Amino acid sequence: MNLRFSNKAISGILTVVPAREVAFEQEMANYNFSPAKCLKLKLAMGYGKHRIVAGDACASDLCVRGLTALFDRGLLKKDEIDALILVTQSPDHFMPPTSNIIQGRLGLKRDLLCLDICQGCAGFVIGLVEAFMLLEQEAIRKVVLLNADVLSRRVSPRDRNSFPLIGDAASVTIVEKDPSGGPIHANLKMDGSQADALMIPAGGFRCPSSPETARLEEDENGNFRAKDHLVMKGDAVFNFVQTEVPPMIAGLMNAAGADPGSVDYFMFHQPNRFMLRKLADKMQVGYEKMPSNIVENFGNSSGVTIPLAVTFNAGERLLRERLKICLAGFGVGLTWASILMNVGPLAFCEMIEYD
């Protein structure tokens, strides 16, 4: 569906990555591949190093780190937050909502909407759409959108399909009313018939965790994972992305009456470099306009990869300039969604570490 918003803007983006950095070479021995084959894969997919949490750090810990940094620096005031949206697939608990936990830990006001959304790779776009809808209300003037995942804790270290590329991170995005905000165009689609393409089979109420679901099993490609771990049908996801994303972006441009050549950046979800470069080639977009360097530097942190791509690749520019940016996320659900909007100049657009 096509959506349109006006008089709203992003005013700041902060991303939080774990200080712990692990190189692909340090983990190669875990995979059932020869070193030579691992290195070829590294070259093609763009594996390098990834940031993963140490110990039992949770999504809320990364979010609290980011919000506290903003409060301490006077970039955000507690009492001006009217809604706190958290998009995550790794909540601290099934209940209560992790956004409520964050509210309590930070002592935020009670006159506040806390909302958890379970979305993954498209979670930044879905979260923004939710924020824009909330800002239609007179009582809501400023929304804090949190995206956070610590999915490395649910990926088997012996699964070469997923572990080399997984990353943990969080982002804090401030979304608010802005009378000068130009039109914002959005497009989103879902296909739950392919829900098993990316999933964690056990741990919910359908298949509770047990000693049986924790047992590692070898798949046909020599990966070892348990039902408690994330499993990805890589071929199906790749084909879905290559088939659905280019027409979605074409439809978004058409609905907005925009020339793709006028877009400064295509900040897309970062599954791996190979997939993104295939998209860029198909869409005839220069690689410099569609960054694909997040997996090699930080790993794929699901819904956080888009704000990470923004802060890493355009952080300085966005402090000074207004850029036309096309955002697109695609994956878990399956869900695919995109936004075309002007962004900047921002009050902040940077990355910090969680130690």
Add this chain to the structure above:
Amino acid sequence: MENKILDLLKGIRPEFDFQASSDFVEDGMLDSFDIVTLVDELDRHYGISIDGIDIVPENFASVGAIRAVLLKNGARE
């Protein structure tokens, strides 16, 4: 072109005799990561970009299928 394809396949999976197989995928000689590696090398060698929607196992199941996908995507013999 066939010889170059065989050279690249041999480089990726030296343990297999690709000339003895009529279906590399069915025979377990190429997995999805091998296909990614092969596409990356074919793209660079022929100076093309194989369309993402063509990157499906059946297009890499034989030398003939690989040749066909290369020609479709602008490679020259």
